[in-house]
Amino acid sequence: MQITSPGFKRNATRALGDEQLQKALGHVRSNFIDKRAAAAAALPEFEALRDNAKAIKDHVLENLDIYLETFEERVTAQGGNVHWAATASEARGHILDICRKAGARSVTKGKSMITEEIGLNSFLEKSDITPIETDLGEYIIQLRGEHPSHIIAPAVHLNMDQVRDDFKKAHTHLDANRAMDEPEILLKEARGVLRDRFLNADVGITGANFLVAETGSSIIVTNEGNGDLTQSLPKVHIVVASIEKIVPTLEDMSQIMRVLARSATGQEMSVYTTLSSGPRRPEDPDGPEQYHVVLLDNGRSEMIGTEFQDMLRCIRCGACMNHCPVYHAVGGHAYGWVYPGPMGSVLTPKFIGVDKAGHLPNASTFCGRCEEVCPMRIPLPKMMRHWREQEFEKHLSPPAQRRNLKLWAWVAKRPTLYRLATRIAARGMSVLGGRRHRLGWLPVASAWTKHRDMPTPEGGTFMAQWKGKR
Amino acid sequence: MSTPISVGLFVTCLVDMFRPSVGFAAVKLLEDAGCEVHVPVSQTCCGQPAWNSGDRADTREIAIEVIKAFEEFDYIVAPSGSCGGMLAKHYPELFQGDPVWHERAETFSGKVHELISFLTDVMKVERVSSKVDASATYHDSCAGLRELGINAQPRKLLASVEGLSLKEMKNSNVCCGFGGTFAVKYGDISNAIVTEKTANIEAADADMLLAGDMGCLLNMAGKLRREGKRTEVRHVAEVLAGMTDTPPIGGKRE
Numbered sequence: 001m002q003i004t005s006p007g008f009k010r011n012a013t014r015a016l017g018d019e020q021l022q023k024a025l026g027h028v029r030s031n032f033i034d035k036r037a038a039a040a041a042a043l044p045e046f047e048a049l050r051d052n053a054k055a056i057k058d059h060v061l062e063n064l065d066i067y068l069e070t071f072e073e074r075v076t077a078q079g080g081n082v083h084w085a086a087t088a089s090e091a092r093g094h095i096l097d098i099c100r101k102a103g104a105r106s107v108t109k110g111k112s113m114i115t116e117e118i119g120l121n122s123f124l125e126k127s128d129i130t131p132i133e134t135d136l137g138e139y140i141i142q143l144r145g146e147h148p149s150h151i152i153a154p155a156v157h158l159n160m161d162q163v164r165d166d167f168k169k170a171h172t173h174l175d176a177n178r179a180m181d182e183p184e185i186l187l188k189e190a191r192g193v194l195r196d197r198f199l200n201a202d203v204g205i206t207g208a209n210f211l212v213a214e215t216g217s218s219i220i221v222t223n224e225g226n227g228d229l230t231q232s233l234p235k236v237h238i239v240v241a242s243i244e245k246i247v248p249t250l251e252d253m254s255q256i257m258r259v260l261a262r263s264a265t266g267q268e269m270s271v272y273t274t275l276s277s278g279p280r281r282p283e284d285p286d287g288p289e290q291y292h293v294v295l296l297d298n299g300r301s302e303m304i305g306t307e308f309q310d311m312l313r314c315i316r317c318g319a320c321m322n323h324c325p326v327y328h329a330v331g332g333h334a335y336g337w338v339y340p341g342p343m344g345s346v347l348t349p350k351f352i353g354v355d356k357a358g359h360l361p362n363a364s365t366f367c368g369r370c371e372e373v374c375p376m377r378i379p380l381p382k383m384m385r386h387w388r389e390q391e392f393e394k395h396l397s398p399p400a401q402r403r404n405l406k407l408w409a410w411v412a413k414r415p416t417l418y419r420l421a422t423r424i425a426a427r428g429m430s431v432l433g434g435r436r437h438r439l440g441w442l443p444v445a446s447a448w449t450k451h452r453d454m455p456t457p458e459g460g461t462f463m464a465q466w467k468g469k470r
Numbered sequence: 471m472s473t474p475i476s477v478g479l480f481v482t483c484l485v486d487m488f489r490p491s492v493g494f495a496a497v498k499l500l501e502d503a504g505c506e507v508h509v510p511v512s513q514t515c516c517g518q519p520a521w522n523s524g525d526r527a528d529t530r531e532i533a534i535e536v537i538k539a540f541e542e543f544d545y546i547v548a549p550s551g552s553c554g555g556m557l558a559k560h561y562p563e564l565f566q567g568d569p570v571w572h573e574r575a576e577t578f579s580g581k582v583h584e585l586i587s588f589l590t591d592v593m594k595v596e597r598v599s600s601k602v603d604a605s606a607t608y609h610d611s612c613a614g615l616r617e618l619g620i621n622a623q624p625r626k627l628l629a630s631v632e633g634l635s636l637k638e639m640k641n642s643n644v645c646c647g648f649g650g651t652f653a654v655k656y657g658d659i660s661n662a663i664v665t666e667k668t669a670n671i672e673a674a675d676a677d678m679l680l681a682g683d684m685g686c687l688l689n690m691a692g693k694l695r696r697e698g699k700r701t702e703v704r705h706v707a708e709v710l711a712g713m714t715d716t717p718p719i720g721g722k723r724e
Binding site for chain 2 (some may be wrong): 009012013016094108119127219288325326328329362364365367368369371372385387388389390391392393401405406408409411412413415418422425426433435436438439440445447450452453454455456457458459460461462463465466467470
């Protein structure tokens, strides 16, 4: 997909002026936050479960190679194939090979952010294979030629009127005058259209919420059941998963599952939890003839042992963006690549380079609410600060900003000079503010006064007055 | 008579320059609680602007000066959750792997407290003796709330102010959009966040907005005045110390 992260500021300004988007974002604020809070409050052991979930993933990251190899052995023993992909391009290559060998023309897809990360849809289209998104939100944005604006609610930026118009345009085989004024009717329509696609697909591709080493299983959690049809109806099932999705046992998986849905949507569990562990066995009533797992690294193993290792605990619940004031203000597309919100602000510089994604870790107030709700206790602000440090070290931050910072720091290290400078500034601004005690416009702080007044200092500094009094 | 508890007051750069009244309110509250207050003259800033801009080297140099100036006191107290959080939580991170300074930073950081929580949690202050006839709404500044767990403490002391009634606003725990240089670097986004905040403040229908951090207060006061809203803005320490005869932050509505 086209990367627009370098234009984050432009994207943000446009998003702030988009009335329809702003209205849609209001739903993020009102829907997700209260539901998560209620789900967390209803479970006395929720905080302990978070600690446990974190410990499981920390252990996995220390022993990643062992669990991945065990997983591969189990999958192979069960008649499946594991394909290792160091890069996005290798992953696409594996998937295309499998599709070509199966003579595939049409591919259904369950919701998968990894396939967004590797740009799978446009790649398949170029290879004359039609990818069909089957998650309702994903289906809608595919019709629109868009990308997800949220990792679990991909079409959260849209409203019903837009969806209705999209369906009218796309579903030309249906009566043009049909009733379309209820969400349920639109849902039914999408379901009807997708039913045919499910039945005619040659290959089904899903992501994975977890990979379980001991059983060689991949697990998806969904609310629509589309994932089940995607993976059980076609002759070939491909799971595309990144390496950090692995957990040692089913018990570990169920531990983390207890915080996943609660953190994401406030549900105790998602509606469907589906395990797949290989191709159809002779005694199975249905299932695919071939079962493939494409394991994607794409730079993740490089994060191990660095200040970004904690990020690999992420289970993609979306709680960080649901609680982020910046995401609430600008929505997911403004971030300019696959992953938005706080988790995206940490991951995106890793994937596309901090030179391109530098705005993302900077566009945070460090309010800390993301870390507060992250079920895996990932210190997101701290990692954004690490990116700021890398930018500073590589001289990527804007020169004027660096100069101002350096000048400020130089003065701050010289108390006598600092006293003098602050006395002059406080006095000067105080005089300018006069009896209104504020300024509507201040040339050196025009970015501030564009939106708000600048309260002016009382007059003398505290340090000067203290010296006079004691 | 036992030796009084010595407190080094970390004034903070914004209080020093913009709002000395808060510094004097802090001194009054600390002395009323029985502390002996010292104000080292070599203090400037905690270094947070450099720290959050990725400039670790300058932050470290500033931090060393702060530690040297304050480590002799029993406690170090700041009228700010943000600066308090920087001194208490981030200083040790700065010196990771440094055998001498890491330990010194740990010892220093262990003695750091934000003003209001210091009064309630360490000095066991149950009530203040001030009188302010007004209603107030309280904004939980992010660093104080999430790094230092400040939430109940200011409300408890505010409840003891004679004549004051507390009216909670919706989403008092949501960021005001200040974020230090964020407010300037991403002014449009910051504006969207603070606009929602001032709407919640107005809806609380209180005479005063209180908070424990000058950065957030300057941001919210600036927006309230720009929007012509009536709520007057003060640091929570001013009200607790009964020092409300100064003009509010950003003045009054015209």
